[in-house]
Amino acid sequence: MDTTALSKFSYGLYVVGVKTESGLGGCIIDAAGQVAMGDNPVVTLACNKKSYTNECIKATGEFTLSVLPANVDPFVVGNFGLQSGREVDKWANVPHTIKDGLPLLDNAVAYLRLRVVNSLEFATHTLFVCELTDAENGANPAKPLIYADYQAAMKEAASETLQKSKESGAAPAHRVQWRCLICDYIYDGETPFEDLPDSWQCPLCGEGKSAFAKEEVE
Ligand SMILES: Cc1cc2nc3c(=O)[nH]c(=O)nc-3n(C[C@H](O)[C@H](O)[C@H](O)COP(=O)(O)O)c2cc1C
Incomplete structure (x- = not known):
């Protein structure tokens, strides 16, 4: 099996916006889709169980999706997808607007607001099944x-612009981290990465430990 084929099994790319206990959070998601339309559209979102975003969606039951434009600044993807809101206030790094308590990324193509009506737990991800509570087109005419x-x-x-912004002090810098070279997942478990068993697999793409590289983030 060649799992790199999954990088061509395509979806869009979205910034999820959530409310946290003390502010705002969210992450990049590609695994979202529409499963019903008409008067009652239903949208699903697959969210990694270890992510802060997953925790916040479970706590609040709602979130926004900002649909990213093809010409998005790669920093936006790095900012939301390659670090955790447990350590960084991601929304402080990007222009955004708060609507009814949830953040929307400025200059996106479109916006959805979703409320969780059901969920399914898989080994690594929660599949949230949601009803659409708001939707609007953004000002950005890009695809x-x-x-x-x-x-x-x-x-x-995405990775380089995030790194540069941390070096320049524009965003807080941190510690050593392990990144999956296949899907960019950054390991954030409690067990030190070196101590994980050889059978351990990336929760996002399923690659083994050897697909990970250590990065000095500071
Ligand atoms: C291109 C890209 C696509 C991603 N797609 C998903 C996804 O579909 N589901 C998911 O749970 N995480 C996905 N991620 C990973 C999360 O965005 C990432 O783990 C993030 O750091 C989680 O942050 P949090 O801890 O603040 O929630 C993706 C990351 C990137 C860069």
């Missing part, structure tokens, strides 16, 4: 960013 295009052309820039 939506496609996940496969991100994989092919933006992945490195």
